[in-house]
Amino acid sequence: xxxxxxxxxxxxxxxxxxxxxxxxxxxxxxxxxxxxxxxxxxxxxxxxxxxxxxxxxxxxxxxxxxxxxxxxxxxxxxxxxxxxxxxxxxxxxxxxxxxxxxxxxxxxxxxxxxxxxxxxxxxxxxxxxxxxxxxxxxxxxxxxxxxxxxxxxxxxxxxxxxxxxxxxxxxxxxxxxxxxxxxxxxxxxxxxxxxxxxxxxxxxxxxxxxxxxxxxxxxxxxxxxxxxxxxxxxxxxxxxxxxxxxxxxxx
Ligand SMILES: Nc1ncnc2c1ncn2[C@@H]1O[C@H](COP(=O)(O)OP(=O)(O)OP(=O)(O)O)[C@@H](O)[C@H]1O
Ligand SMILES: [Mg+2]
Numbered sequence: 001x002x003x004x005x006x007x008x009x010x011x012x013x014x015x016x017x018x019x020x021x022x023x024x025x026x027x028x029x030x031x032x033x034x035x036x037x038x039x040x041x042x043x044x045x046x047x048x049x050x051x052x053x054x055x056x057x058x059x060x061x062x063x064x065x066x067x068x069x070x071x072x073x074x075x076x077x078x079x080x081x082x083x084x085x086x087x088x089x090x091x092x093x094x095x096x097x098x099x100x101x102x103x104x105x106x107x108x109x110x111x112x113x114x115x116x117x118x119x120x121x122x123x124x125x126x127x128x129x130x131x132x133x134x135x136x137x138x139x140x141x142x143x144x145x146x147x148x149x150x151x152x153x154x155x156x157x158x159x160x161x162x163x164x165x166x167x168x169x170x171x172x173x174x175x176x177x178x179x180x181x182x183x184x185x186x187x188x189x190x191x192x193x194x195x196x197x198x199x200x201x202x203x204x205x206x207x208x209x210x211x212x213x214x215x216x217x218x219x220x221x222x223x224x225x226x227x228x229x230x231x232x233x234x235x236x237x238x239x240x241x242x243x244x245x246x247x248x249x250x251x
Contacts, residue, residue, distance in 0.1 A: 003030040003066075004166050004199045005054065005087075010063035012049050023049045025223035027063075031167065036193060036200040038210040038231065040246065041220030047203045050220075051171050054201070055089050056080060068166060085115055088160035092172040094152035098144040104152075105130070105140025108159040115163050129162040130155065133188060150181030154188070161192060168192075169201045174209065186213055207250045211235060219243045 012024040024046045031037045039047050052058035054065055056072065065073045072083050091097055098107045105126045112122035127137045133154040144152055153173065160168055170189070174182040190213055192198045204210050210217055211231040219227040219234065221242045227234065235251070238244045 002033050002068075004033050004035075004068060005031040005201070006064075006066040006069075007050075007054065008064040008066075010050065010053060010065070011061045012046075012053060012058065013061055022223050024053070027220075027223075027225055029218060029225065029228075031199050031201060033199055034193065034197045035216065036189075036202055036214045038214035038217035039201060039203045039220060040205060040207060040210055040217060042246065043205065045220045046223045047220060048171055051089060051169050051201065051203060055087050055169060056083050085163050086166045087169065088163065088165040088167070089169040089171060090153070090156055090160055090173040092175050094149060094156045094176075095144050097156050098152065100144055102143075103140065104142055104144065104147065104155045107144075108140075108155070108162055111159055112162055125162055126158075129158040132161070132192075133158040134184070148181075150177050150184065153177060153181075153185055157185070157188070157192075161196070161198065167199050167201065169203070171203045172205070175204070175206070182209070189213060207231075207235060207247060219246065 008028050010024055010027045013020040013022045027050060029037065039050065041047055049058065053060050060073050064071060067083065067086055075083060098104065108126035108129065109122040112125055113119060127140050130137065130139050135151060135154050139147065139151065139155065147155065174185050177185065186209060193200065202210065202214055214231055217228060217231050217234050218225045227238065227240045227243050234243060235247055238247055
């Protein structure tokens with residue numbers, strides 16, 4: 001199997017009160033094509049920092065990030081734009097990721113146009129991907145405040161996948177939604193994985209969700225990966241004390 005993403009010895013420290021705090025400490029992993037890799041761990045352990053470095057929203061202190069065998073750790077300019085196209089991210093609060101004054105369809109079109117797609121094709125694609133994400137074409141004409149949280153999250157996933165990324169990073173993408181909507185979004189993400197062969201980095205504090213969608217899971221604690229395996233291995237036979245505590249707190 002070929003790796004879509006390969007991360008080697010990634011490090012990131014932040015300065016707090018004149019002291020450097022290691023948010024991510026020597027993290028290495030890879031995500032294979034069509035694979036969903038879960039990342040779990042308590043609040044503040046460094047999950048989003050990894051996501052932000054991989055998407056190049058945050059600079060890397062040390063280490064290497066390879067996207068389809070291409071070292072993207074320090075690329076800039078036009079190459080960075082290509083990285084932004086190939087790695088898309090879906091966040092926790094979908095409404096915040098859309099401009100409130102722009103209709104959802106226009107918002108999706110805008111990101112397609114930024115990738116060099118013509119206006120007419122972008123319009124058709126925006127509607128097509130809204131449909132793939134379970135939203136009929138009327139949603140293209142609505143403003144972000146005119147849809148529910150779940151619908152808005154579907155639209156943000158539609159926008160992310162419309163530009164055909166190699167990797168979709170979901171950072172607590174369903175945490176703000178109620179359980180029923182959460183289940184619908186997970187079902188949709190699973191379909192996209194099956195139908196489009198999408199690869200995911202699925203960040204969540206919810207081990208039950210991770211078990212539902214992920215092929216493999218990494219457990220993170222204080223900036224390091226402390227354990228990894230299939231969801232079943234991790235949940236049934238956790239090796240590390242930290243993982244055991246994490247599981248006890250959930251189940
Ligand atoms: N821009 C920043 N400047 C300074 N410190 C930061 C910054 N971003 C994150 N941190 C710190 O780095 C650590 C890791 O944060 P991160 O957001 O990666 O955690 P997380 O695992 O995503 O947590 P959560 O589950 O709450 O989202 C935390 O201690 C946080 O306070
Ligand atoms: Mg986070």
